[in-house]
Amino acid sequence: MHLIINFWFLFLVSLGFIPEFTSTYYTIIDQQQEKPLIESIKRGEIIYSKFCARCHKTNGQGSKNYPPLANSDWLTTKPTKSIHAIKYGLKGNIIVNGKSYKKTMPKQKLEDHEIADVLNYVMNNWSNTQNVMITTNNVKAVKN
Numbered sequence: 001m002h003l004i005i006n007f008w009f010l011f012l013v014s015l016g017f018i019p020e021f022t023s024t025y026y027t028i029i030d031q032q033q034e035k036p037l038i039e040s041i042k043r044g045e046i047i048y049s050k051f052c053a054r055c056h057k058t059n060g061q062g063s064k065n066y067p068p069l070a071n072s073d074w075l076t077t078k079p080t081k082s083i084h085a086i087k088y089g090l091k092g093n094i095i096v097n098g099k100s101y102k103k104t105m106p107k108q109k110l111e112d113h114e115i116a117d118v119l120n121y122v123m124n125n126w127s128n129t130q131n132v133m134i135t136t137n138n139v140k141a142v143k144n
């Protein structure tokens with residue numbers, strides 16, 4: 001019975017009926033995860049200021065050629081692609097909050113655990129809130 005439910009769940013996730021975030025792949029935050037998440041966010045803030053702020057700006061609003069991370073519908077619905085963008089870079093046309101961007105984001109020279117921290121920071125800063133925590137294993141799992 002479990003197997004059948006799992007199958008349908010994954011099937012619906014793959015069709016996009018259930019957002020990726022509710023899938024079992026990402027760690028849903030419960031009280032036990034709260035403390036590690038807060039610590040990860042703190043480390044992420046430092047990484048953000050060194051690696052990301054020059055393009056996406058301290059307030060996460062981006063600028064003419066650089067897309068925003070604050071309130072970004074791209075970031076908040078595409079955790080796997082966001083990991084991929086930081087790990088391997090991103091180029092080509094993307095649409096963020098209805099606006100198109102086509103500059104290149106170079107891959108960031110960060111360790112997997114640092115990518116997890118910086119994502120936990122951007123996903124839980126400004127007015128962004130996420131009910132999952134990105135782990136080092138999530139980052140490791142994303143291949144080019």
Ligand code: HEC
Pocket residue numbers: 048051052053054055056065066067068069072073074075076082085086090091092093094096101102103104105106108118119122
């Ligand atoms: C040199 C400038 C630059 C730096 C540094 C940079 N980015 Fe980006 N980023 C971009 C550009 C340009 C795009 C859009 C690429 C495209 O149009 O395909 C982008 C896109 C993104 C996106 C997807 C679109 C969105 O707005 O949600 C995310 C998420 C992201 N960047 C996160 C980060 C994080 C986190 C860091 C720091 C670890 C970072 N970026 C560092 C330039 C940069």
